Amino acid sequence: MHMISLRTSASGRSLLCAVTLLYLLVPGAGTVQAQSNTYQDPLTFVSWGGAYTRSQMLAFVYPFERRFNTRVNVLDYHGGLEEVRDQVSSLNVKWDVIDLEPADALRGCEEGLLQPLDPTLLKKSPDGKSLQEDFFPEAIQKCAVGTVVWSTVIAYDRQQFEGERAPESLKDFFDTERFPGPRGMRRTPKANLEWALISDGVPADQVYSVLETDEGLQRAFSVLDRLKPNIVWWNSGAQAPRLLEAGRVVMTTAYNGRVYDAMAQRNPGLQIIWDHQIWSYDLLGIPRHTRNQEQAEQFLRFATSSEQLAEQARHIPYGPVRHSALAQVDRALRPHLPTEPDNFANALKINAAWWAEHFEQINIRFEEWLERPVRVPRALPH
Amino acid sequence: MPRLAGGLCFFIALSICSDPAVGDTGAEIEALKQRIEALEQQRQTAQDEGLADKQRATQASEKDEETPVKLGGALRFNYFNGEHSDDLENRYGDTGLDLFRLNVNGEFDRLFFSAEYRFYRYMNTIHHGYVGYQLSDHSEIQGGITRVPFGLLPYGAHNFWFGVPYYLGLADDYDSGIKYQYSRDGWDTQLAFFKNAELGNAGDLERYSYDPVTTGATANQESNTVNARLTYTVNPQGSCSYELGLSGQAGQLYNADTAEDGDHWAAATHLDTHCGRWNFQLQAATYEYNPKNPAGVSTETITLGAFADSYEIAAKGHVYVANVAYNLPVNWPGIQLLTCYNDFSMLDKQINGFDDSYINTTGCLINAGPTYTYVDIIRGKNMPYIGTSDADNVLASGGGNRWETRFNINFGIYW
Numbered sequence: 001m002h003m004i005s006l007r008t009s010a011s012g013r014s015l016l017c018a019v020t021l022l023y024l025l026v027p028g029a030g031t032v033q034a035q036s037n038t039y040q041d042p043l044t045f046v047s048w049g050g051a052y053t054r055s056q057m058l059a060f061v062y063p064f065e066r067r068f069n070t071r072v073n074v075l076d077y078h079g080g081l082e083e084v085r086d087q088v089s090s091l092n093v094k095w096d097v098i099d100l101e102p103a104d105a106l107r108g109c110e111e112g113l114l115q116p117l118d119p120t121l122l123k124k125s126p127d128g129k130s131l132q133e134d135f136f137p138e139a140i141q142k143c144a145v146g147t148v149v150w151s152t153v154i155a156y157d158r159q160q161f162e163g164e165r166a167p168e169s170l171k172d173f174f175d176t177e178r179f180p181g182p183r184g185m186r187r188t189p190k191a192n193l194e195w196a197l198i199s200d201g202v203p204a205d206q207v208y209s210v211l212e213t214d215e216g217l218q219r220a221f222s223v224l225d226r227l228k229p230n231i232v233w234w235n236s237g238a239q240a241p242r243l244l245e246a247g248r249v250v251m252t253t254a255y256n257g258r259v260y261d262a263m264a265q266r267n268p269g270l271q272i273i274w275d276h277q278i279w280s281y282d283l284l285g286i287p288r289h290t291r292n293q294e295q296a297e298q299f300l301r302f303a304t305s306s307e308q309l310a311e312q313a314r315h316i317p318y319g320p321v322r323h324s325a326l327a328q329v330d331r332a333l334r335p336h337l338p339t340e341p342d343n344f345a346n347a348l349k350i351n352a353a354w355w356a357e358h359f360e361q362i363n364i365r366f367e368e369w370l371e372r373p374v375r376v377p378r379a380l381p382h
Numbered sequence: 383m384p385r386l387a388g389g390l391c392f393f394i395a396l397s398i399c400s401d402p403a404v405g406d407t408g409a410e411i412e413a414l415k416q417r418i419e420a421l422e423q424q425r426q427t428a429q430d431e432g433l434a435d436k437q438r439a440t441q442a443s444e445k446d447e448e449t450p451v452k453l454g455g456a457l458r459f460n461y462f463n464g465e466h467s468d469d470l471e472n473r474y475g476d477t478g479l480d481l482f483r484l485n486v487n488g489e490f491d492r493l494f495f496s497a498e499y500r501f502y503r504y505m506n507t508i509h510h511g512y513v514g515y516q517l518s519d520h521s522e523i524q525g526g527i528t529r530v531p532f533g534l535l536p537y538g539a540h541n542f543w544f545g546v547p548y549y550l551g552l553a554d555d556y557d558s559g560i561k562y563q564y565s566r567d568g569w570d571t572q573l574a575f576f577k578n579a580e581l582g583n584a585g586d587l588e589r590y591s592y593d594p595v596t597t598g599a600t601a602n603q604e605s606n607t608v609n610a611r612l613t614y615t616v617n618p619q620g621s622c623s624y625e626l627g628l629s630g631q632a633g634q635l636y637n638a639d640t641a642e643d644g645d646h647w648a649a650a651t652h653l654d655t656h657c658g659r660w661n662f663q664l665q666a667a668t669y670e671y672n673p674k675n676p677a678g679v680s681t682e683t684i685t686l687g688a689f690a691d692s693y694e695i696a697a698k699g700h701v702y703v704a705n706v707a708y709n710l711p712v713n714w715p716g717i718q719l720l721t722c723y724n725d726f727s728m729l730d731k732q733i734n735g736f737d738d739s740y741i742n743t744t745g746c747l748i749n750a751g752p753t754y755t756y757v758d759i760i761r762g763k764n765m766p767y768i769g770t771s772d773a774d775n776v777l778a779s780g781g782g783n784r785w786e787t788r789f790n791i792n793f794g795i796y797w
Contacts, residue, residue, distance in 0.1 A: 368715075
């Protein structure tokens with residue numbers, strides 16, 4: 001395109017000819033151009049897909065592209081650190097900014113997979129508060145910065161309980177006698193084990209100390225055992241409301257934002273049970289050895305600004321982790337936020353540090369547990 | 383693609399150098415912009431088409447790599463001890479090859495097939511072999527040597543040794559014919575017509591499942607048999623599901639000596655309950671053979687044969703099954719399944735003076751990776767191959783009419 005910007009007078013045309021032909025004929029000229037393009041690769045941002053990514057596109061990806069005249073590629077993933085580990089260990093880092101769960105952010109930092117961040121790169125609060133005052137506790141970590149509070153809740157479709165008593169509590173989710181039918185659950189031990197114990201009578205504030213013991217862990221798996229024949233597992237957040245809408249399950253665990261999106265877009269009959277919601281927050285981190293370090297930091301600074309976080313809450317009801325952003329959220333949206341006092345009454349915060357330490361070990365047991373059938377198989381080999 | 387891009391640039395360069403009509407700078411730039419955009423568009427289209435071709439080729443290649451035919455098999459060894467003889471007990475039992483089998487299954491669009499061939503120490507035989515067609519999402523049809531739809535499926539037992547129905551040809555039976563199946567909303571209907579038993583040769587005892595044969599005291603064979611099996615599953619997705627079923631079969635019983643047709647029929651009702659980790663199975667069945675034997679040959683018994691052997695059974699009887707199994711919630715490394723069971727079944731013979739037959743098996747199945755091991759304690763009364771009783775008549779008039787024991791371990795690796 002630089003050819004076009006040349007003046008095309010007679011002499012200009014000659015020059016244009018010469019430059020163009022030189023470009024084509026001189027060996028290596030094209031290569032230089034290609035290399036130069038490599039260093040200007042677009043930023044790659046990795047997130048969770050569906051309505052959540054849509055809210056990020058509208059809140060800070062498109063605005064970032066416009067503001068800085070650059071391109072951001074957005075990819076979906078299902079969490080975890082395996083891919084990041086592969087990329088960092090091979091020095092072939094293709095992801096520049098990652099949307100992380102707290103346990104992955106902590107573990108990724110401990111393992112040296114994420115780049116330590118200088119908090120001063122963050123944008124200051126518009127009301128003059130310090131970053132520590134403005135951000136929720138733990139939202140600024142060594143290698144990642146929080147963005148939104150989200151929660152895992154129970155959801156159901158009112159149509160499936162027409163004329164009947166609808167479920168109201170976490171206990172109802174585990175009660176297949178009173179509420180028969182399949183349940184959707186995310187294919188992970190996180191939150192499921194906590195809920196299993198709470199439904200079995202363990203006080204919410206003792207969940208992690210009980211899980212710490214073999215007996216406690218066994219107790220949680222035993223509760224899940226009883227539910228197992230009824231469980232339909234989901235992986236991506238978008239699947240959960242779809243399971244409900246398709247009638248494949250009568251209740252499902254789901255991210256509150258995904259349910260809200262399905263309610264707003266397609267099915268107003270979907271309902272959220274906030275009882276014992278398990279809340280957490282997402283963070284942005286930069287993998288070590290990214291080739292777009294400077295641009296990635298610029299993106300992270302932009303995406304975690306108060307204005308952009310408030311903007312994101314307009315597109316998905318996840319509470320911003322900055323007080324200055326929360327103040328900008330429309331009042332009409334607040335009843336749908338996990339942090340609304342009525343919704344938050346007996347909420348449990350997921351213990352990211354505990355999961356960072358125990359996830360891999362428990363996940364092995366969880367996957368083995370998944371493989372073991374609960375029911376006596378119909379056809380045994382003969 | 384680089385060649386195309388190079389050509390494009392070269393064309394642009396030549397256009398710039400050779401077009402004398404280009405005068406006004408703005409118009410010239412605009413014309414060039416448009417020309418470049420047009421060429422870029424062409425290049426992109428070509429690139430997209432190339433990519434699409436590549437994707438199509440990749441997909442075609444992946445499809446080719448997805449083999450529609452799957453091969454499998456099993457190798458099994460057996461250990462047994464029991465009251466067969468003092469020698470056996472003094473040796474603390476015997477072990478040896480039980481079975482080597484090969485399976486092939488496949489599907490081509492709506493067409494599918496399945497076959498299994500078995501090699502035993504004493505015989506080789508086809509287990510099943512059929513071709514099927516998926517008529518709709520809920521129905522299919524199979525033709526060939528296929529499982530007879532009758533009673534509790536697939537085996538009516540959890541253990542390796544099976545129960546009374548199997549030894550009467552009323553469970554895990556395979557015959558040669560055509561079968562239609564329709565399943566929807568908890569209902570399952572199977573209708574079948576079997577021309578004859580699996581081999582089409584009633585004198586051949588080298589077969590897997592028990593049928594009337596012509597090599598014993600009587601020379602009857604089943605022919606032109608119709609089967610119907612209807613089940614309804616209550617609460618299939620709930621923590622407890624209940625399959626209720628009715629089955630019936632009826633057909634000709636051709637006698638090779640008199641060249642006359644008798645008949646045979648059987649009916650059964652069953653309940654198969656899965657409740658959490660428990661499985662309860664109940665079945666009541668009745669059967670009757672009405673052979674046209676030569677004068678002087680008793681019609682109180684019928685000769686059945688399989689596994690290169692034959693024995694007599696009572697021509698009329700009621701069969702009862704009561705099985706229970708529990709899937710243990712083990713968390714041992716490498717163990718995927720530990721199911722323990724007690725399977726009981728009996729034959730209430732409807733012939734005066736015949737002693738009833740019983741079998742009770744207590745055991746466990748252990749699944750670790752590709753291996754499955756059945757550990758069974760089998761107690762039998764008037765049952766073939768349990769203890770020292772004469773196998774030829776135990777299911778007919780009876781044997782020692784006492785309980786005998788067999789301890790059996792069957793270890794198999796499946797692939």
